[in-house]
Amino acid sequence: MFSPEGPTLRELAVQALSSTERGYDLLAPKFDHTPFRTPDRVVDAVGDVLWRLGPFGTGLDVCCGTGAGTTMLRGVCRERVVGVDFSAGMLDVAREIVPKPPGAIPIDWVRADARRxxxxxxxxxxxxxxxxAFGHFLPAERPGLFAGVRDALRPGGRFAFPVAAPLPPSSREFWLLRGFDAAMRVRNALWRPPFVMYYGTFRLTEVLADLRRVGFDVEAPALDxxxxxxxxxPRCRLVLATRR
Known part of the structure; x- marks a missing residue:
C-alpha cells in the first residue's frame, strides 16, 4: 500500500497522535506516496465528466491537498482556479509540484478551513x-460544510465529488475499514487533540439529503x-449538486 518513498511506521504513528491539521502538515512531503491520495484513475474519471459538462469559468477545489484535483480542474476552467486546504504543509507541496505550463490559467492556493x-x-x-476529504468531517458538520460551498457558487453552479459504493460485508476491505474507524474512535476518546478520519460515515443517501436541505438539486450518475x-x-458515482 505504501511505496518505499512513503512514510515510515514511526512517522505514521506521530501523525496519528497529532491533530488533523498537524498530522497532514507532517505527512505532506510524502503524501503522494501513500494510499490516502485519490488515485489518478478517479481524478481522470471525474475530469472526463466535467469536461463534457464544461467549460467552466472559475473553479474551486475544496480540501485540495497536494493539488491532484486542482490540476484536473484547471483543465476544465477558463479563467481561474483556487485550491483550499487547512494544511499549510499540503499547500506548500502543491505550490511546488503542480505544473505551471506556459499560458495555463492561474491557480491560487488559499489556506482556510473548508467549514468557513x-x-x-x-x-x-x-x-x-x-x-x-469528507472522512475528515463529522456527519453533524456536513450541512454547514455544504452550505459554505453553496454560498461560494453562483446560482446554477455545480458541486461535484465521487462517492464509492459501499463495500460488501463479506469483503476483507469492509472489515479493515470498520476496524480503522473503531480504532480512531478509541484514539479520539483517549487522546487530545482529536484526529478526525472515518471511512464509514459518508453514506450516499444521507449526503444527498444534506445537499438538498441546504439548497442544491442533486443527481448521482455512475462513473462508468x-x-x-x-x-x-457501479463501483463509484459522481454526485453532481447544482445550486438552486
Missing part, C-alpha cells in the same frame, strides 16, 4: 469539487469509467 470558506463576494465560482460490481451496480 473565506470568499467574498459570494457566488464567485462556477464549479467546485472535492476529492477524498471505474467499472461495475458483479451485480451490475
Amino acid at each position: 470558506l473565506p470568499f467574498t463576494p459570494k457566488g464567485a465560482f462556477d464549479i467546485a469539487i472535492s476529492l477524498g 469509467a471505474l467499472g461495475h460490481r458483479p451485480d451490475g451496480s
